Amino acid sequence: MGGRGRSRTQRKHFKQSRDNVWKHGSNSDASSAVDVDNSADIQTTKKDSWEPLKTQNAAFEDYYKEQEIVAPEEWDTFIEFLRKQLPAAFRINSSSQFCLDIRSQLEDGFVKSLQSEFTGDETEALRPLPWYPENLAWHSNFSRKQLRKTQTLERFHEFLKLAHEIGNITRQEAVSMVPPLFLDVHPDHFVLDMCAAPGSKTFQLLEIIHRANEPGSLPSGMVFDYSVVANDVDVQRSNLLIHQTKRMCTANLMVTNHEAQDFPGCRLSKFLHKCSDLSAKGLIIDQLLFDRVLCDVPCSGDGTLRKAPDIWRKWNAGMGNGLHGLQLKIAMRGIALLKVGGRMVYSTCSMNPVENEAVVAEILRRCGDSIELLDVSSHLPQLVRRPGLKKWKVRDKGVWLSSYKDVPEHRRPGILSSMFPSGRNIVDSSQKHDGHGAAEGEDGEGNMDAECIAEPAMNDDASLPEINDEVSSFPLERCMRIVPHDQNTGAFFIAVFLKCSPFPVIEKTGGADGQMIHKKEDLSKAAKENASNLDEGEAISAGDTETDAGSLDNETSKTLEDDGSEDQQGTGSEIAVSEKVGVKRKLQNQGKWKGIDPVILFNDEAVISSIKAFYGINDSFPLHGHLVSRNSDTNSVKRIYYVSKSVKDVLELNLLVGQQLKIASVGLKMFERQTSKDGTSTSCRFRISSEGLPLLLPYLTKQVLLAPLVDFKHLLQYKSIKFGDLVDTDLKEKTSAIELGCCVVVLKEAHTLSSVAIQVDSSTIAIGCWKGRSNLNVMVTSLDCTDLLERLEKRMEARSAQTSEVQNVGAKVDSNLNDTDVNEEGKNDVEMKEETTVDMVAS
Known part of the structure; x- marks a missing residue:
């Protein structure tokens, strides 16, 4: 019952996201609708009666004034900001191939244009967050409503929408970006x-x-x-x-x-x-x-x-x-x-x-x-x-409570000693109780009694x-x-x-073998003495020494659950202690999870060999042993996923322990089953997915085409091109020569010879295509094609600007050199005249 209660409560509060009632047309509750104009936040009912949206709550203000969250002199400013709409914030996805291009577009494009259009406080309408590394997170003083409604910001808003849909930026609240920065991941x-x-x-x-x-x-x-x-x-x-x-x-x-x-x-x-x-x-x-x-x-x-x-x-x-x-x-x-x-x-x-x-x-x-x-x-x-x-x-x-001793006895199941600064579980001598009354469900004020923590023995406040x-x-x-x-x-x-270290060890004081204690009364006593205020399921470590499960007898296995399915578990050989000591808890179903496809290691050698041969995948790429699918029937597999060595180890561990992990998604979608619309048969049934292409591209030696900019742009614009309509002669020949089926088209940099081997790095631009009998078809979404075309245009503009700047600088240098030559010639003439005069005087 306890587990089900927690599940219901957690899902009730957090399963569904809240509506944004600032947004036009959102519902604040089942009986109201919300609309917003440009001047004020207005709430309207279905009867079209208008009244201001309430942004105040007396209980809220009393609560946080008493808690002294901010100083009294700051309170009015604090509340004023809480009643304003939140400015828009977003983060440039640093994994995007166009990360630097997007940052330059913001710094050199939108920032300057917005500064020229607005004055006063709005001159810094768009700026990078000063505390986020490398100017990758940005803050706009305009709310989402203003971005949608103001004509002068339409171009910027369209940029944000497309970049978010493509995945080049992430719309995220600024403070939500903070926790990962303190995690210090390596x-x-x-x-x-x-x-x-x-x-x-x-x-x-x-x-x-x-x-x-x-x-x-x-x-x-x-x-x-x-x-x-x-x-x-x-x-x-x-x-x-x-x-x-x-x-x-x-x-x-x-x-x-x-x-x-x-x-x-x-x-x-x-x-x-x-x-x-x-x-x-x-x-x-x-x-x-x-x-x-x-x-x-x-x-x-x-x-x-x-x-x-x-x-x-x-x-x-x-x-x-x-x-x-x-x-x-x-x-x-x-x-x-x-x-x-x-x-x-x-x-x-x-x-x-x-x-x-x-x-x-x-x-x-x-x-x-x-x-x-x-x-x-x-x-x-x-x-x-x-x-x-x-x-x-x-x-x-x-009622305000300063200490646990102030909590009425009937409220102690929901108000815990851990909620108070001292955490001391003290009560009046006339109000002692067993300290374990954790009722299921919620009370009328939203207190979730199902989540109450078991309390240690009470102390008489006289001591x-x-x-x-x-x-x-x-x-x-x-x-x-x-x-x-x-x-x-x-x-x-x-x-x-x-x-800093494992949790303390609980061992028998007697006995040379140092076996973990497992008798109910000894365990309860040790828990009180060594782990004050431990919740049910909290971990008690066995230290640096490993506890062999085989050495624990049947009684131990009943009292010490270490499978992690119900109780908490710690580091090393930490073992969770159940509140209901001595009662064997029912294990979760260790078979296939309901509604979740299984994770199967894909070892079909015939399919893997055909993929490697078709694309000429280099042997240095560890394909074998790293592929998984979500279908136990190998002949019906539609998608093959690639996993790293570390994820593979987790999957193998999960299989050995009875599939305790309920896996919704794993790895990178690498290959997808593909059939030709015109019935063309290919020697490989699987195409390379767009997600897997960046990882696999450096290891491909077949089915790769090098296209100049003009043909690459035509592919993105028209999605399908006949071989005869390709501009580049080498591209025509190589397209006709490769096998029918999936291929990869790589953008050829200017002045790169087609005969030169493709050098792949982080700046390489490539798309997946399908070679049919007479056409080359793009296998990229229209939205991705539109964004890629825009990125290429931006790059070409930037390069043209750089070229023009270099030419201007060169012309200026040439002009200076010419002026210098003229001056030198004039100087020489003067020197020659002076020498002639000296010679005449001397004679």
Whole structure:
């Protein structure tokens, strides 16, 4: 019941995205519609009665005034910014082939043109975000509404729409770009994004890794063997994530569907009897552990008021209280999956300290010296941020609570000691209770009792000092809170953790073998003494020593769940302790996941050999053993995906542990089954996909054509060209000579001879085509063709401008040289006359 309750609650709040009620025609609720004019934000009902959209909430203002999120003298400015629409922000996708071209177009084109059209505060209507590296993120003072409505911005708006649809830019809130920048990802890291949809941060992480390549190198998954696992609980939202990230053209990504707090660790120790020889399989991992974890948890979202003003109407203090438990579970699961020496970023788009500092403090309280809260104040110095709070209060049912002892007994199932700065679980002696009353469902104010945390034994407050205003003893000032009026953004909270060591070991004090304790009473006692305030399922590490699953008896296997399907799991051989000790929990179905196609290693030698022979794929490209499909019937496979070595290891581990991972997407779509419309038969049934072409292109030796600019542009314009209509003679001959079927057309640089071998680098432009009996047909979408034509025109204009500038400089140099020659001749004439005069005088 507990798992199902969590699932319902999580999906209820976060499965569907909110409507943007600033937008024309959006509905703020089931009975109203919204329209917006250019002068004010107006709300209209179906009866056409107009009234202002409400951007105020007395409970909200009272709450954050009391929490002292900002200084009293800043309050009016703070609220004023919250009531304004959020300016548009976007990020140039650094993995795009035209990244530098787009940045130059913004810097030298739109910025200057907008400055000439607008005055005053609007002269900096478009500018790069000063704290984002390499001018790759941009901020516009115009809201999305203004971009759509203002005629003078129409050209800029069209540029944004096309670039976003193609994938050259990502429309993303500015503060949402911050957490990945503090994760410090490297090209050899295993990375987990726990709550990834809709995928902007995942894409950003992939870009950061991609930028670590040498300048000019190709986006190859073989250069750096990293792996990124992007997880989200909802399958439909994951589809958007998959769509976002496929533009990255990476074989190192896996998308999974799990509740983040129950993400499986895929521990192999329980399955060692099934695979005794790991070295023969080449498997180098025996469980899922990550170098970096991004924990951007579900939250109440009041930091997004500027783009989702419907929150003004819905907000109440119970929203944050109800999510605290879930956020803590997800964060602790992330730390459990983190390697020693790894880094985790915890973030929310909420301003509520109960969702932010309270969660951070409880993590530090539970993990002790194993976890360090990092001070990153010197990183990104141009990003304006506020230090985290060290004191706050909890509001429940309209009452302010300064300490857990103030919580009425009937409210303790929903109001936890971990919500308070001290985290001390103290009550009046007349109000003692067992501390485990976690009821299912929600109360009337939105408190999610299903997510309550099990509390340790209560202490009589007579033995403890009186607490009035609690202050946390942890260095929470190392957290950062971004508020809207500092840099005209939304609000965000970020904390960065470093895992210094495994969690403490719980062992029997007696006995030479040092076996893990597994008796119910001993385990309960040890948990109270050594892991105060541990939640059910939180990890207790076995330290640096490996615990052999074979050495644990049946009773141990009942009490210590380490398969990761239900309970949390930690690093090394960390073992999760169930709240219901001694009760064997039902394992998840280890067979095929309902509604999810299986991941099958594709080993059809006949098909692979035909692909290699047809395209002349170089043997240095590791094709064998790196292909997967989603269809168990080899003859019916429509798509073949390519995975990197690191992802392949995860897949093999997942198969060995009974397919614990629910995989929605994996790898890079490399080949697609293709049939000719005119019935032409080809020796290879699979064409190269557009996503896979950048990775495979350097290794192709057949079916590659070199086209001059004129023919390349004609292909993009007309989509299909007869061989006889090709301008270049060499291209005509080679097109006729290659086999029928898929081919690749590469843009030939000027003055490049057709006989010269194709040199592929990051600037190479190529498209997939299909050679029929008499035509060459483009296999690229119309939108991609339009964008590529525009990019080529921009490049030609830039080169023409450079050529003209060089010619002008050359002409100026020649003119100066001519003037110098004339002056030298005049000087010589003068010298000759002077010499003649001297000679005459001398004689």
